[in-house]
Amino acid sequence: MQFYLTYWYKTDERATRMSIFAASVAVAGAFGGLIATGVSYMSGMAGLHGWQWLFILEGIPAVLCGILVYFALPDFPETAKFLTPEERAFAAHRMGPFAPKGTDKHFDKADAIACVKSWQFWAFAVTYFCYANSLNAFGYFAPTIISSLGFKGADAQLLTVPPNAFAFFIIIGNAWHSDRTKERPLHILAGSSLVMTGYLILAVVRHWGVRYMGVFFIACTNAAVIPFLALRTATVTGSTSTAIATGGVIAFSNSAGAVAPFLFPSSDSPTYLMGNWTCFALVGLAALVVCFLWFRLGSSSEYKDTFVGVAGEGAGEVEKDDAEAGPVKERV
Template sequence: MASNEKIDLDNGAQRTPVSINSDDDYSNPTGISEKALLRKLDLKLLPPLTLLYLLSFLDRSNIGNAKLDGLTTDLHITGNEYLFTLTIYFIGYVLFEVPCNIILKRTTPRFWLPTLMLAWGIVATLLGVCQNFAGFVVARFFLGVTESGLFPGVVFYLSMWYKRTETHYRISLFFSAAALAGAFGGILAYGIGFMKGVGGLAGWRWIFILEGLLTVVVSIFAYFFIHNYPSTASFITEPERAFINARLKASSDATNSEIFEWSSVTAALKDYKCWLYGLGFHTMSLPLYTLSLFLPTIIKNLGYTAAQAQLLTVPPYAVAAILTVIVAVLAEKTQKRSPFILASSSLAIVGYIILLTAPIHKPGVSYFGTILAATGIYPSCAIVLSWAAANVSGQAKRATATAMTITIGNLGAVLGTQLYRPNTAPRFLLGHAFALGYLCANLVVVGLLWTLLERENNAKRERTASGDTGGDQNIVSDEDVRWLFQT
């Protein structure tokens, strides 16, 4: 698509017209290998961010492993009180996501992300020394508060480094850490369970203490290995910095010098698409978090021992992590999102149908259903979570939109934490049925969003055909005719 937008590669470099939706329509007089530069960025940015999210997901979901190891018995927590400890986490999470992303925009990633990690690591450790239900509830609330800024912050952060067509693959790699956390959580819980009595502490306490302390230690190092934006990051050379800026100018607004204004926040709140991105994740977050929080309990109620259940949580998450990466590769190659969400969610639907209909005396069949559910949920979540970051233009608006996506989404998690009630064991028909219903709703929301985005793209193409080129200024809004939405 033709465009009059122009870019500067370096002092005195040639000014070349580019298309905002093109992968290759920008000049590269520097001679830098784009593939080599991408590998360098991936190696510098993705491993530390993935480690942060792995520990974040581990610290929020290890409560399911701790429950099997005696948490509720020792603290005299009833079944419904246990569900409340799950709910209160997401209340704190939802309330502080948007404020945390605004703080990120007004500070720096190198300061804000490790600080959040240090805070949630301390809270996660304190969970292991709580002596009663009230203390545990307070700690879970503040765990949600301190973890709330990580995922939306990282989604926005990556959008400042990569082109729109490249963010989904990176966010999917990052999100695959959630599945890995589930796998590692089961293995760690099984091993830590043998520490029962060490220091006079129960095994479940050691789960929280050791995994929380690990987070605290990593957070200290994170101040040194988390980098800021391309304009100031020290690990890239000046020619590389110029080329990164050229790539981003040809794809997004990441290189614009944008002053934070509250009107940008309002713009996100008024954009119906931002609400639909959030609804897309809302319909996935209930299945995601009910599975991650209750999978050990679901498996145990199939007739396995607590130790066996801890280990049997590993395969569903391991397969889910692998499929998340495979789907990310395919989605990036085809530059499509909606078809892969629809396919993955449909796979999860099959898994829940199996869980709802499998005979109680055939635990292997139900266990296979948990594998299908996990392998369908995680790839869909990864795509949905990266959608707003790729499609919303205006840095503050995008930061708000990504936080909105997760805030609206996690309202589904709030509901989900109340569904797997003890009196519905061992079949958990209520929880499975809600998850199935939400996944079916996801198909409707994604299909609607796909249709509406295509309609807006077609309208912009018609305007371009009639001679509207969008002008010579940098793109500052996704309403610009040069900005085509990824579908």
């Protein structure tokens, strides 16, 4: 744990770090298929149904890890006791002048209002909502989609493992390359194109093998989401705006959880045209918004401009840094 946290603070790889969390979802999906297969044979043990055993076996590690993180994970680099004073200073400097700091106000009302009123907030929120529908669709219906290929029961559960394993490497690989090249929009669009191809295959192809390949592609939605979230965090400054922007965008996107379950009704089996075309269109809409953000904010993952004004998204303008060749980003 200490080694990992030290690496976390001493490296400037925002997307790669987030991809580790997102890729863990793919790993969970892979193991989830295996666990679900095994738990299906536990139904009736100790008077509990299979789904009850699933909640217990998967819930206990999550609760224990949550307790560990509460005590082990510091709020800011400045409070990381496992770093030396020199390392804490380096980590804080490496995060840049606009990153949240331990000396920031706990809550700045004006900053929060400016953040929510900014066009960036809603552009990012709508885009993440579009991606979240794809994430939820795969999470909810991967076994159902695979069942439509002719596999049933435990076989359908086990066949969710390879797409999730494939997604694990694609998610981390795309995020790692985004960090190395210091570029976000193209990597977001690359992930979006892969996912859209998957839904297109599921919508128009009938051969089970090709359709199964489409499942591999839609499992990689987080390959687009992680560079997107890294871009989101790079467009705000200060603790309040960072918290409102990231938390608000994610909260808005969670409403997709009320939409996705209705996209793949059993009556649409085996093609699920409504669900596949809807997800295809939503990811396509997200890609179009990303192109607009690319035009307005530039492609670099790091700000190359001097921000004049107060913290937040909605106050101030940027001044081009003549020492850099990248496009000017706007904080308006």
